[in-house]
Amino acid sequence: MSNSSTPNTFQLIHHGAARGVTGSCHELRLGRDSLLIDCGQFQGEAAPARLAVSPARVRALLLTHAHIDHIGRLPELLSCGLNAPIYCSEATALLVPVMLTDALRHSSHDPRSAIEPVLQRLRHQLHPLPFAQWQRLPLSDGSVLYLRLQPAGHILGSAYLELRLPDGQLMVFSGDLGSGRSALLPASLSPERADFLVLESTYGDRLQPQGEPRHRQLKTVVERSLRDGGAILIPAFSIGRTQELLCDLEQILSEVSSREEQWCWRDLPVVIDSPLGADVTRLYRRFRRVWHKEAQARLQAGRHPLDFSQCVTIHDHAAHESLVHRLQQSGEPAIIVAGGGMCQGGRIVDYLKALLPDARTDLLLVGFQAQGTPGRRLQSGCRSLWLEGVEVEVQAHIHHLQGYSAHADQAGLLRFVEGMASPPAVIRLVHGEPEAQQSLAACLMKRWPQMRVELAAMMQAAQTESAG
Ligand SMILES: [Zn+2]
Known part of the structure; x- marks a missing residue:
């Protein structure tokens, strides 16, 4: 288990879902540019007053799925000046306006004037992508990053993201992974490979009881x-x-x-x-x-x-x-x-x-x-x-x-990694309470002793301590 900073060409910052399951928002910094992966609302947990993201450096916002704890801060981000393209699956692109309209209707004093500008911006900025096809994302230094969506089996339109970085590294963001028990949506398949996997851990410490359907x-x-x-x-x-x-x-x-x-x-x-x-x-x-x-x-x-x-x-x-x-x-x-x-x-x-x-x-x-x-x-x-x-x-x-449960349990999360042709060198656990992250990390390290497993919960605690 490591809590050191990642010796890579990128920096990964968690603005939410580091020690809990809500407020998902991860910033991947590459030189002068950033990619944002989700921008969700906190539920239950205390939320930071402001999203500490500089919209000017964001080249793209990537949405894994349309749950409000993954998209709920999008209106805030748009009003702060985010004008980058927003990539997601076709179903997610239809669900996002529906979900945000509902959220704003309940949270805003003047829903009509809050909703319309958001919908207008979404019409221009949302770019639906088909699954399983690489999309080119040019960066400001002239290099290119590629993005591919794959079905995550969590809710309609949910995807995990494969990113091929300009230096050739393959990063995967799991988003939320489905339980595989749905009669309505098929279970996710593992990626072929990843150098660096950002993995959810909601049920990292639990096994769903088997038994009756x-x-x-x-x-x-x-x-x-x-x-x-x-x-x-x-x-x-x-x-x-x-x-x-x-x-x-x-x-x-x-x-x-x-x-x-x-x-x-x-x-x-x-x-x-x-x-x-x-x-x-x-x-x-x-x-x-x-x-x-x-x-x-x-x-x-x-x-x-x-x-x-x-x-x-x-x-x-x-x-x-x-x-x-x-x-x-x-x-x-x-x-x-x-x-x-x-x-x-x-x-x-x-x-x-x-x-x-x-x-x-x-x-x-x-x-x-x-x-x-x-x-x-x-x-x-x-x-x-x-x-x-x-x-x-x-x-x-x-x-x-x-x-x-709409989430994979501990066995399902391990299966997602096992299904890859070779295990990732680094896995960073997010989107789980600290106990869930620790328990899943122990399983991963037992199964793959060479793997470096990082816990967003520990990293955030370390950052908070040094800041305080
Ligand atoms: Zn979700």
């Missing part, structure tokens, strides 16, 4: 929850998890056979209460050519994995409020998939405030809950919490379904 686990939890009535709340990111859940719920409905199962499932509404989730789902349907062969086969069989009759979408806010009120009064069963994956914002918060004090409610946490978020507190068994200034008692049953 995750839609069966979901079915078991839902059926148990239905016995005492009440709503089943599933906070889910509008992009990725919502579509994965829809796909699995459609699979469960297609398998329902016994009378008892029919009693549970036949009239059970599946409510998508997320205008953003509905918009993103439309894009998932449009890009069916990149779906996993399993989902393609379901389509061929005349099924609709993301669009089935029991699925109801709530668009306007009045309908949302009236549904929250109705469920609070009636305790009738329904599956509610609502935006706000870590329970920190979005429509899920209204359901939580109204229904967490009701013992009939079941809350299914299906994704990673970052430190400092209400989701993390609920996951750790907290029986009361503050939501939007209101103290809420928690009587609901809390379940944690691990199969829905």
Whole structure:
């Protein structure tokens, strides 16, 4: 393990996701130029007030995928004068304006005047690239760098980035890597090789339990929850998890056979209460050519994995409020998939405030809950919490379904490296809490004793100490 500066022709600076999983933003300095890889928002963790990037030296911004913790600071960067091209996959180029419009609508005092200039700039600066083709990026000293996107299997459009530097070195930025458990998107393939790999480590210290397919686990939890009535709340990111859940719920409905199962499932509404989730789902349907062969086969069989009759979408806010009120009064069963994956914002918060004090409610946490978020507190068994200034008692049953992680676990991360023809000389771990980085580093060094493994978490701590 090394914490020394990298004796290379480049310098790599982490403006986020060094000690945690949010705020992804990495700056690759090459002489007078910089490339930025992602510019995400912090969630839960304390964010630096200002992004310490000089837009004038940025030759290109590369986006791995459209999660807000990878793109959320783009409006800030544009308003600071970033006018470099922004490269990403074709699906990401369509998702970015949708995601940022939604984020600005919630965070801005005057959404209309905040959104339009951003969208206008994006129309000029976003350059969608096909997967698996090298793109030329000229630098200011006349040298050239090449970029290639490869599918990462994390969410629609997600990519890992291969960069061929002017000195011939091959750098790979993993972005977020998928779990390989999706029936909707195929798993990522490893790069052929890399000299320097920047690898995410969200689940660097965890192995996902093997066992039943995750839609069966979901079915078991839902059926148990239905016995005492009440709503089943599933906070889910509008992009990725919502579509994965829809796909699995459609699979469960297609398998329902016994009378008892029919009693549970036949009239059970599946409510998508997320205008953003509905918009993103439309894009998932449009890009069916990149779906996993399993989902393609379901389509061929005349099924609709993301669009089935029991699925109801709530668009306007009045309908949302009236549904929250109705469920609070009636305790009738329904599956509610609502935006706000870590329970920190979005429509899920209204359901939580109204229904967490009701013992009939079941809350299914299906994704990673970052430190400092209400989701993390609920996951750790907290029986009361503050939501939007209101103290809420928690009587609901809390379940944690691990199969829905959108990230590779420790074994998956190791497989990503093992799949290369030869292991990288250097791996720098990012996008993970310090324990996750340490645990993954230990595995990597045990497997490849010659490899240099650097931990962004340790490097940042060292930088902070010397600065302080
Ligand atoms: Zn992500």
